[in-house]
Amino acid sequence: MSDPQPSNEEGTTTTVITATTHLTLPAHPVPLTYEELNPKSQPLEFFGPIGTFAISLLAPLFTYIFFYTCNDAVGCTPTTLNGWKHAWNLVGNFPSAAGYLWEWKAFAVYLGWYVYCIVCWKVLPGDEIKGNLLRDGTRKSYKMNGLYTLILTLGLSLGILLNPGGIELYTWLYDHWVPLVSSSLAMATFQALWVYGYSYYNGELLALGGNSGNFFYDFFMGRPLNPHPPFFPSFDIKTFNEVRPGMILWLLLNISCACEQYLRLGTITDSMWVVLIFEGWYTVDCLIQEHTILNQMDITTDGFGFMLSMGDLTWVPFTYGLQARFLAFHPVKMGPVYTTIVVAITLVGNYIFRQANNEKGNFRAGKNPKNLEYMTTERGTKLLTSGWWGRSRHPNYFGDWLMALGWCLPTGFSTPLTYYYIVYFVILLLHRQIRDDEACRHKYGKDWDKYCEKVPYKIIPYVVSHLQLVDQLNED
Ligand SMILES: NC(=O)C1=CN([C@@H]2O[C@H](COP(=O)(O)OP(=O)(O)OC[C@H]3O[C@@H](n4cnc5c(N)ncnc54)[C@H](OP(=O)(O)O)[C@@H]3O)[C@@H](O)[C@H]2O)C=CC1
């Protein structure tokens, strides 16, 4: 088969690009009332209000637990009772500013960082990209200049590091870990509360899954779909948070941890290099591909609430940074053989992740350079059935899992805590796969079942999932 997807709509200026259309509007749209456009939803995801309330408390709590049970004052002993007792004693009495629960200076620095990211968004050049067609028939426009923000930030960082005393200065982030966590959490909570409250007043489009009327549920899932600050409709809080202040901060925190290790050891270990380079590359890659987030469920479907504000601003930088922080005070020398194995796993993961995402990205942008096979659905959209998307229904998740493993392995085997990331990530993507499958079944109806028959493997190519086995046994 050839003839790929119809190409994207041309924009009105040379730099305007349009993301994939996910919604077909009727030829003669009937004006809908606000209530019809924003129907009430059932609070069913994440075990409803109780589940979302529990995650809202537990996720921030775990961010603190990861620090207090794993730091240079106690070691990394979350598996022993003594480790927990020691950790508990340190809450509020930590010997250095790294463990202070709150510090106004850290809050000011965090606020400065957030404002810096906004200024970069405003002043740096970037393509204007049209987002997907929304339920109300409009499209939002997004300025894509996250990569320039990253380049500028890394340039400034290099300037600091090359100056005398620069390395010591850069460890300020490592030395103020917990107050920075608290500051990001304050920002995330403020944003989630504010957008929730504001969505009742400004008549904006709501997320179909975040309008249940239950405060805890809607606060977590996100009531507004595309919130923006008053008077600044072009500043989309959700896409801005998704890849900038949190993702870039994660890379800066990793650099800070490497500086700390260098000051302690006089060198940077192979394990730290591997973590720094591969996790850093994930951020760079994500910002190179920034426009692709416009087609992801977080942007197209999910509202902006505590899940995303906390996930983007707190969870991503401070828990994804655990491996590098651990290596700063607990250096691991991997040696050439182990390094080769870890690098190989990560590179294979990265290859699958990128190939899969490129194949779909190109296809959705109207290109099919590999001439991959596809099926046409009644809805008009086409689905790839060969290449990576013919091997499993989420090959990109499989690649991401391999990379996640490659990020944890450099921390050695002295503590299970640094492997939290792979455990969390397996759960996150399994759950995401279920949500996406449901959304696709809803979107494509019988065509999705046909696709599932052609491509029965959910994430890992050629590996039948446990659930599929149960289904088969039941059928037998
Ligand atoms: N590091 C982290 O914390 C996280 C990383 N990720 C990564 O982000 C990336 C994006 O993930 P995510 O947004 O969940 O989803 P995907 O990129 O997997 O996109 C899913 C969508 O792709 C389309 N699609 C599905 N099958 C096909 C097919 N055969 N051919 C063409 N299109 C198809 C469907 O949308 P449609 O048909 O409408 O286009 C579907 O809804 C992944 O690589 C993931 O690993 C995700 C979450 C967290």
Ligand SMILES: CC(C)=CCC[C@@H](C)[C@H]1CC=C2C3=C(CC[C@@]21C)[C@@]1(C)CC[C@H](O)C(C)(C)[C@@H]1CC3
């Ligand atoms: C514990 C808890 C409540 C977690 C909330 C989940 C969030 C951490 C994740 C939900 C979706 C995410 C995405 C990314 C980071 C994690 C969260 C926010 C992402 C920005 C990572 C980088 C990728 O390239 C991505 C842009 C595709 C991705 C988007 C989804």
